[in-house]
Amino acid sequence: MRLRLSIGLCLAAAMVPAANAHHSPVMFDSGRSVSVSGTVREFQWTNPHCYIQLVDDTPRQAEWNMEMAAPIYLMNKGWRPTTLKPGDRVKITVSPLRSGANGGLVLDVVSLDGKTIGKVK
Amino acid sequence: MSRLALCCAPLALIAAAPLAAQQLPDWSGVWFTEAGATVSISGFPTAVLNPSDTSPFPLLNPQGPWTEEGRAALISQLGRLGLSKSQGWGYPVMMVSATPLQFIVTPRETLVLTVYRDLRHIMTDGRPLSAPEDRWVTTWGESVGHWEGDTLVIETVAVRQPGLSFLSPPLSEKAHYLERLRKVGPDRIEGEMTITDPETLTEPWTIPLAYVRAEGLDRLVYDVFTNDRSELDGDAFGILPPGEHADPP
Numbered sequence: 607m608r609l610r611l612s613i614g615l616c617l618a619a620a621m622v623p624a625a626n627a628h629h630s631p632v633m634f635d636s637g638r639s640v641s642v643s644g645t646v647r648e649f650q651w652t653n654p655h656c657y658i659q660l661v662d663d664t665p666r667q668a669e670w671n672m673e674m675a676a677p678i679y680l681m682n683k684g685w686r687p688t689t690l691k692p693g694d695r696v697k698i699t700v701s702p703l704r705s706g707a708n709g710g711l712v713l714d715v716v717s718l719d720g721k722t723i724g725k726v727k
Numbered sequence: 728m729s730r731l732a733l734c735c736a737p738l739a740l741i742a743a744a745p746l747a748a749q750q751l752p753d754w755s756g757v758w759f760t761e762a763g764a765t766v767s768i769s770g771f772p773t774a775v776l777n778p779s780d781t782s783p784f785p786l787l788n789p790q791g792p793w794t795e796e797g798r799a800a801l802i803s804q805l806g807r808l809g810l811s812k813s814q815g816w817g818y819p820v821m822m823v824s825a826t827p828l829q830f831i832v833t834p835r836e837t838l839v840l841t842v843y844r845d846l847r848h849i850m851t852d853g854r855p856l857s858a859p860e861d862r863w864v865t866t867w868g869e870s871v872g873h874w875e876g877d878t879l880v881i882e883t884v885a886v887r888q889p890g891l892s893f894l895s896p897p898l899s900e901k902a903h904y905l906e907r908l909r910k911v912g913p914d915r916i917e918g919e920m921t922i923t924d925p926e927t928l929t930e931p932w933t934i935p936l937a938y939v940r941a942e943g944l945d946r947l948v949y950d951v952f953t954n955d956r957s958e959l960d961g962d963a964f965g966i967l968p969p970g971e972h973a974d975p976p
Binding site: 632633636645648650652653654655657659671673674675676677678679680681682683685686705707709710711713714715724 | 969
């Protein structure tokens with residue numbers, strides 16, 4: 607059973623690259639989520655991943671590297687290259703980087719009044 | 728030639744002949760595997776929330792009929808996943824991965840494309856597979872197919888190993904793949920893949936295939952990888968600052 611479980615965990619680790627085609631997601635702690643409010647500095651609509659550069663609302667105004675799926679997956683969910691613009695105020699929930707650096711895998715993006723970003727069917 | 732052979736020859740020609748365009752099923756649009764359809768903006772399929780669910784990657788299932796060596800190779804591969812990268816899928820992974828794909832059905836061939844520029848030519852003009860001594864082993868293999876009613880039956884051989892992706896099953900280049908695909912509804916294609924491999928499998932291995940229509944795509948949009956910011960940092964990947972890029976895998 608232990609072997610089976612560990613294999614299952616390995617496969618789970620493989621699932622993000624299945625979506626993104628590039629690397630394993632073990633760099634992210636998928637067992638935790640962290641929400642960060644701030645201002646979008648840049649939205650990169652690029653392969654192999656999209657990224658949001660977010661400057662948080664703490665006094666330090668730290669910049670976060672937020673990784674997303676490849677653009678085609680965002681497009682499938684109603685996102686477009688201009689969905690986020692510099693200056694937009696948002697709250698982003700991520701699975702944080704295990705390294706402790708400011709960054710993570712984006713799970714959800716909402717405006718500060720709670721509206722989901724992107725077109726939702 | 729016997730009378731029976733003369734009688735059956737025209738039937739054989741009819742069976743091998745490509746269907747006319749108006750007889751072909753409409754598989755247009757963009758499709759995902761069922762697991763792929765659940766991928767969110769994170770890139771996670773829903774099943775990742777249940778780590779014991781191996782269904783999104785059936786070809787990596789250690790419970791398959793692997794030989795002892797095949798299973799050892801698979802388990803070794805699974806242990807290295809966390810430090811791996813790849814540029815795409817290759818066959819057969821492209822048929823079971825989370826990538827969106829398209830089927831371009833024409834009388835003489837059906838093309839299967841993925842957004843990572845995988846491309847399969849499935850020749851349906853009646854030709855047989857190349858003779859073994861003439862086969863060109865490639866990442867996507869050599870495929871021929873024929874229509875049995877509205878079911879596309881595909882034979883594939885000469886698939887290069889190791890595969891392009893770190894998710895490629897550790898089969899051998901002697902593996903033979905038989906797929907059957909049929910559109911069972913406006914938004915669903917179903918079928919199965921049976922793999923026979925004298926070197927890594929103890930018996931033919933059949934896995935189900937199922938594709939559903941992409942909710943928000945009407946075409947694949949291709950773009951090169953200009954912004955890979957995932958770089959190995961010690962024993963895990965980290966995210967490089969904007970403007971810095973990792974070396975290609």
